[in-house]
Amino acid sequence: MESGKSVSEGNSKGFVFPSIYYFPPFFTKQPNQRAFESQIRNWGQLIVEYCKYHKIWAINKNGSIVSKGIIGSNEVVSDDRPSAGDNISNNNNEDNNTNNGDDDDGEGHHSPDDGNVSERLELFNNTKINRHLKIEFIEEIFKYMVTNNMSGWHNQDILNNYQRKSDSRDSIIVYWKTPDDWAAMILEFIESTGNSGSIMTLYELTLGEMVRGQEFYGLHPFLLHQSLQVLVNQNRAQLMKDENGVVAGMKII
Amino acid sequence: MSKKIGLSSFTNSESALKQYQQLGKSLADQQHEKLSIQLSVFQQALANFAKNHPEEIKSNENLRKEFTSLCFSVGVDPLAASLSKKSASKNKNASLWSKLLGDDNDEFYNELAVKIIELCKKLEDVNGGIVAVDELLKIMTNPDSPNSIVDLTESDIEKSVELLSTLDPNFKVITVGDQNKKFIRSVSKELNNYETKVFEICEIMGYATVGILVDNYRWSSYHSKDVLEEMVSFGFLWVDVDPVYGEVHYWDPSWINKLERGT
Numbered sequence: 001m002e003s004g005k006s007v008s009e010g011n012s013k014g015f016v017f018p019s020i021y022y023f024p025p026f027f028t029k030q031p032n033q034r035a036f037e038s039q040i041r042n043w044g045q046l047i048v049e050y051c052k053y054h055k056i057w058a059i060n061k062n063g064s065i066v067s068k069g070i071i072g073s074n075e076v077v078s079d080d081r082p083s084a085g086d087n088i089s090n091n092n093n094e095d096n097n098t099n100n101g102d103d104d105d106g107e108g109h110h111s112p113d114d115g116n117v118s119e120r121l122e123l124f125n126n127t128k129i130n131r132h133l134k135i136e137f138i139e140e141i142f143k144y145m146v147t148n149n150m151s152g153w154h155n156q157d158i159l160n161n162y163q164r165k166s167d168s169r170d171s172i173i174v175y176w177k178t179p180d181d182w183a184a185m186i187l188e189f190i191e192s193t194g195n196s197g198s199i200m201t202l203y204e205l206t207l208g209e210m211v212r213g214q215e216f217y218g219l220h221p222f223l224l225h226q227s228l229q230v231l232v233n234q235n236r237a238q239l240m241k242d243e244n245g246v247v248a249g250m251k252i253i
Numbered sequence: 254m255s256k257k258i259g260l261s262s263f264t265n266s267e268s269a270l271k272q273y274q275q276l277g278k279s280l281a282d283q284q285h286e287k288l289s290i291q292l293s294v295f296q297q298a299l300a301n302f303a304k305n306h307p308e309e310i311k312s313n314e315n316l317r318k319e320f321t322s323l324c325f326s327v328g329v330d331p332l333a334a335s336l337s338k339k340s341a342s343k344n345k346n347a348s349l350w351s352k353l354l355g356d357d358n359d360e361f362y363n364e365l366a367v368k369i370i371e372l373c374k375k376l377e378d379v380n381g382g383i384v385a386v387d388e389l390l391k392i393m394t395n396p397d398s399p400n401s402i403v404d405l406t407e408s409d410i411e412k413s414v415e416l417l418s419t420l421d422p423n424f425k426v427i428t429v430g431d432q433n434k435k436f437i438r439s440v441s442k443e444l445n446n447y448e449t450k451v452f453e454i455c456e457i458m459g460y461a462t463v464g465i466l467v468d469n470y471r472w473s474s475y476h477s478k479d480v481l482e483e484m485v486s487f488g489f490l491w492v493d494v495d496p497v498y499g500e501v502h503y504w505d506p507s508w509i510n511k512l513e514r515g516t
Contacts, residue, residue, distance in 0.1 A: 019509055019510055019512060020509050022512045023491075023504065023506075023508060023509045023512055024460075024493040024502065024504065025491035025492055025493035025502075025504045025506075026491075027493070028491075028492055028493050028494050030491055030492060031485060031486075031492060032381075032485055032486060032487075032488050032491075034377075034378050034381070034488050035378065035379065035381075035488050035491055035506075037378065038378035038379050130496055130497075131493075131496065132496075
């Protein structure tokens with residue numbers, strides 16, 4: 001399916017929707033199995049592309065953005081902000097907020113919409129053709145995306161060392177880059193800057209001066225932990241835990 | 254080999270290693286050469302066979318299937334023009350296939366046919382195997398695509414598909430309605446009269462509904478629904494529920510590309 005074909009007048013702050021987004025049946029679950037498979041594949045791709053464009057980390061099944069932008073800086077739009085006293089990176093966050101209030105990743109997150117956590121996505125609701133996705137269908141798309149490594153369930157409180165882990169399937173972390181991709185990127189950066197062997201806090205790794213301008217600057221903690229786990233499994237990283245058993249730092253070996 | 258001690262032992266083992274490597278390489282090269290010769294002989298034999306028995310291959314379906322699968326298993330693309338160069342055949346620019354069809358000058362249509370097959374198969378998930386010729390033309394001549402073909406016309410596509418039908422009878426140009434709207438069918442399903450009528454409506458509106466069919470063709474609503482649902486089950490139509498009236502719109506998927514600007 002040529003869904004990559006673009007529409008010249010994107011109406012979403014410059015995001016260009018594929019032509020299938022304007023095809024009304026795209027929003028109704030197709031009874032024909034083959035058509036359905038093509039449909040859900042196109043939805044998965046569209047969600048990934050859309051989130052990549054807007055740097056959205058997590059969305060929920062109501063079509064709202066759960067987490068977006070540079071996590072840990074002022075511009076964070078997130079419910080993933082660690083609660084007080086959780087760990088080292090949290091303390092650093094507070095410092096960061098005062099120091100780097102004007103941080104900008106150059107992607108232009110300055111519209112008044114930003115900062116509104118429950119911003120509703122036009123993605124699932126095409127007002128131009130008056131069609132929207134039903135929640136049940138969104139749930140199905142999410143499931144498809146998780147199965148196909150396009151996303152992960154957003155139901156683990158990583159900053160609390162997985163203590164609050166639920167079966168909730170209300171929202172997903174969208175993998176516009178997979179944890180493997182992020183892991184490779186982090187590894188390459190650390191090796192090329194000669195930091196192998198030295199301990200780095202998670203804060204330094206995603207918000208420190210050194211990583212400013214890197215693609216993983218402000219990386220969502222869920223993805224950070226997943227990609228570190230990838231490196232651990234490859235025997236390329238060691239994790240440092242604080243007295244509560246929460247991961248606070250890492251070392252490339 | 255006498256055993257040496259000290260630094261010289263290193264140089265010696267290195268040169269021995271080199272010799273082994275050289276020997277290994279020359280053996281592998283010899284083998285490779287032998288195999289390549291065998292393969293090219295076989296390829297040539299295939300090409301000659303195609304040249305000498307075009308009628309049999311054309312007329313005998315089993316032979317044609319066997320021949321094609323044989324070609325693929327030895328890495329011979331019966332459609333590719335490059336083959337004739339390798340096998341040093343007399344017709345330098347003609348593919349096996351064009352020899353099969355006895356039409357050495359129609360390389361363009363053969364290559365076009367390959368592209369049409371690829372595209373039709375790719376679109377089958379979405380349209381069930383029925384695609385309008387003008388839609389194919391639009392995709393194939395899309396200037397944004399790196400593979401776009403300049404100066405392509407609808408009749409080029411039709412001619413190419415007619416050639417194709419010789420090899421795969423499922424590929425066929427079908428005509429719908431008074432406007433003689435042309436479609437290409439890439440599946441074995443034949444369109445019946447009712448289904449053709451539905452496509453005529455879709456051609457104008459993008460979709461059909463039970464109500465539209467009842468009003469325009471005086472079909473019973475039961476029959477109309479039956480035809481539409483069957484077309485959905487074949488993948489020819491996509492279902493859309495009107496959010497205001499709850500009426501089901503049965504859309505022709507070729508409109509995905511027609512609705513580009515939104516409505």
